[in-house]
Every structure is written in structure tokens, then in C-alpha cells.
Amino acid sequence: VARPYLAAATALVGGAAASLGVVLLSDVLVTGLPPARLDRTYAAECGACHFAYPPSLAPTATWMGIMDHLDAHFGEDASLDPGAAGAIRAYLAANSAEHVDTLAANRLRVTDEPNSLRITATAAWQRMHQDIPARVFAARQVGSRGACNACHRDATSGRFAPQAIELPKGVS
Ligand code: HEC
Ligand code: HEC
Numbered sequence: 001v002a003r004p005y006l007a008a009a010t011a012l013v014g015g016a017a018a019s020l021g022v023v024l025l026s027d028v029l030v031t032g033l034p035p036a037r038l039d040r041t042y043a044a045e046c047g048a049c050h051f052a053y054p055p056s057l058a059p060t061a062t063w064m065g066i067m068d069h070l071d072a073h074f075g076e077d078a079s080l081d082p083g084a085a086g087a088i089r090a091y092l093a094a095n096s097a098e099h100v101d102t103l104a105a106n107r108l109r110v111t112d113e114p115n116s117l118r119i120t121a122t123a124a125w126q127r128m129h130q131d132i133p134a135r136v137f138a139a140r141q142v143g144s145r146g147a148c149n150a151c152h153r154d155a156t157s158g159r160f161a162p163q164a165i166e167l168p169k170g171v172s
Contacts, residue, residue: 061111097109
């Protein structure tokens with residue numbers, strides 16, 4: 001009679017370990033996918049003037065460089081109150097390219113352009129877009145190289161899957 005109990009106990013422990021494993025994996029983001037949604041403060045503050053870049057598109061060093069110079073942010077004053085700035089720093093550091101296993105994160109994790117805080121200035125970004133003529137980025141429906149979401153339908157999720165690439169209508 002001891003056997004069925006033992007089996008049941010083993011199944012229970014196994015089940016608990018399996019669900020614990022799932023929880024741990026989703027917490028440390030080793031499942032290959034960025035979190036489903038952007039942090040709300042981040043999306044509101046850093047999506048006010050342009051596409052809110054998923055944190056997985058740059059390493060922590062780049063994000064901290066951006067946060068250190070918000071008063072002179074690419075010609076704009078993007079300063080934040082200390083509370084919001086602190087929360088956004090922590091969010092970026094915890095979800096940067098070092099923590100995510102997507103093709104975009106794996107390529108953009110290494111920046112060889114230390115003086116530029118642009119994602120679009122990295123050699124990796126330029127290589128991936130080398131066949132796209134400048135007029136495509138300048139087109140009214142796109143606007144700039146940094147308007148990832150104009151051409152990548154899944155840009156907000158941070159996945160950048162090849163199947164989700166689509167130039168806006170009328171652009172070629
Ligand atoms: C007041 C407007 C404004 C706000 C707010 C703002 N930005 Fe920007 N950001 C800009 C402008 C303007 C550019 C340069 C756009 C260009 O030249 O194409 C830029 C560029 C960038 C780039 C470089 C894009 C590229 O070309 O690779 C990053 C990264 C970025 N911003 C991150 C942030 C983050 C993070 C926040 C929030 C803390 C933020 N921005 C808030 C105006 C803003
Ligand atoms: C004008 C449209 C356009 C914009 C804007 C744009 N991309 Fe792309 N992107 C493309 C196209 C088209 C390709 C495929 C290029 C090829 O295969 O030669 C691509 C490829 C990529 C890839 C590789 C996908 C793969 O699996 O091979 C990544 C990652 C990527 N882009 C990220 C970005 C990021 C990040 C931004 C914004 C900072 C951005 N792109 C802005 C059009 C765009």
C-alpha cells in the first residue's frame with residue numbers, strides 16, 4: 001500500500017517543481033521572449049515623442065547613457081521627475097538586451113558605437129537594414145530610421161519576426 005502513496009507524492013513534488021520552473025523562467029526571461037507588455041510609466045513617458053523602444057533593443061549601458069542625458073536628448077529636453085526616472089532606469093536595466101533571447105536582442109546587445117546612444121547607429125542595425133534605400137526611411141509614412149513600428153508590425157512586442165515585416169502602403 002505504500003507504493004501508490006509514494007507515486008502520488010512524487011507526482012505532486014514533480015508537478016510543484018514543474019510549475020515553479022515555469023514561474024522562475026518567466027521571471028528571468030530565459031524563455032526567449034520579452035515580457036508581453038511594456039511598463040506603463042515607460043510607455044507613457046518614453047513613447048510621448050516617438051515609438052516606445054522595447055528595452056531589449058539595447059544593452060543596459062546604452063539605456064543608462066540615455067537616462068543620464070535626458071535634458072539634452074537628441075536636441076530635445078526629455079527630463080523626468082526623479083521618481084519616474086528612477087522607476088524607468090530600474091525597468092530598463094532589468095529588461096535590457098542582456099536579459100532577452102530574441103534575434104534583435106542578440107544582435108543589438110553589442111554596441112561598437114560607444115559615443116552614440118542611437119539603436120540605429122549600431123553596426124548591427126545598419127547591417128540588417130543595408131539594402132533599404134534612404135528614401136524609404138524618409139518617406140512620409142515612415143519618417144525616420146527609428147520608427148521601427150512603421151515597418152515591423154510586431155515592434156512593440158520586441159520580437160521583430162521576419163514574417164511581421166511590411167513596408168507601409170505606397171512606400172518602396
Ligand atoms: C520630448 C520628446 C522626447 C521624449 C519625451 C523622449 N524622446 Fe527619445 N528621442 C527624441 C528625439 C527627437 C529623438 C531623435 C529622433 C531622430 O532623430 O530620428 C529621440 C531618439 C531616441 C532614441 C534613438 C533612436 C534611434 O535612432 O536609434 C532612443 C533610444 C530614445 N530616444 C529613447 C528614449 C527614452 C528611453 C525616453 C524616455 C526616458 C525618450 N526617448 C523620451 C525625443 C524624445
Ligand atoms: C523602413 C522600414 C523599417 C524600419 C523603420 C525599421 N526596419 Fe527593421 N527591417 C526592415 C526590413 C525591410 C528588414 C529586412 C531586411 C532584409 O532582410 O534585408 C528589417 C530587418 C530587421 C531585423 C532583422 C529581422 C530578421 O529576422 O532578420 C531586425 C531585428 C530589425 N529590422 C529591427 C529594427 C529596429 C529595432 C528598428 C527601429 C530602431 C527597425 N528595424 C526599423 C524594415 C525596417
